[in-house]
Amino acid sequence: MPSGRVHEAINLSVLGVASAGYIAYKASLGIAEPVALAFSASYLVGTFLVTPDLDLAENRVRAKGRWGVLGLFWVPYGLMFSHRGLSHTWLAGPMTRVAYMGLVGLLLYWVSRAILGYVGVNFNWGGHWQTPPENILWALVLGYYVSQWLHLLADGVWPDADLRFARRRRR
Template identity: 30%
Template sequence: MPTGKVHLAFELATLPGWVLAGGLAGVEHTSLTIFSLSYVGASLFLSPDLDLARSDPSRRWGPLRFLWAPYAALFRHRGISHSLLGPLTRLLYLAALSSLVFLPLHFLAGVPLPSRFPSEVIPPVLVGVYLPHLLHVGLDRLVALRRRRSL
């Protein structure tokens, strides 16, 4: 399988093409910006390889990489984390971690919780999170297929 560095280089190298395609298709600049930030963030920090205890994506979390140990223990490598549900599992996991921080702050210190997430942000965020995931899994499958054919 490709290394984490190869996955990241491939994902980031294709980003300008996706942005250009979106611009030519008439996607608003704000949506393209949100998409691009989500895409880069997902490529760097929400890779399907977070299901490995030791991986480039988990190392990018620096001192917070321990937060992903339960995720790696829960999902076997190339299992559900590499399926269409994979990005959703990582987003829900991040939401659960966030609630562990923000709910106590809200109840103990009165820190207000966000009232609503702007719905117009959701599509470009989801596309920005899912597209690098699909490229990652596609590259894995392409390399595996190529190896099988060469045997």
């Protein structure tokens, strides 16, 4: 099994080659710079911060360490998902981490709002939320997914693992 360091090296090499290709063929590719940047940013987040190996609750995972104190929030995720189980599938796996972060974020938002409301401070973020343009959103999704897929490939997990996982579940 490749270590976290090896996974990062593989992902960075691929991004390096892709960036060189993008710069060389920019004119004919027709991909705008903000889209390419959004892709790279979310790819890097998926390489260094949100990796499939966060399913290891007890071990020291490089990605978890990068979150600092917030890394503690990933412990329940590791307890919920067995190592290289659903977390290491192609479609649902990356989604479990995004959904998990959404839930934790929402929970923190509610708790902090309740505490602040208790001491008499009212705040509401709802009105300030603006969704980015559609092509940026797709670039973010793709960048994250590609980073996870490279991790899975390096782990020797192929897309057909999803089907096998679903079948195993049904049995």
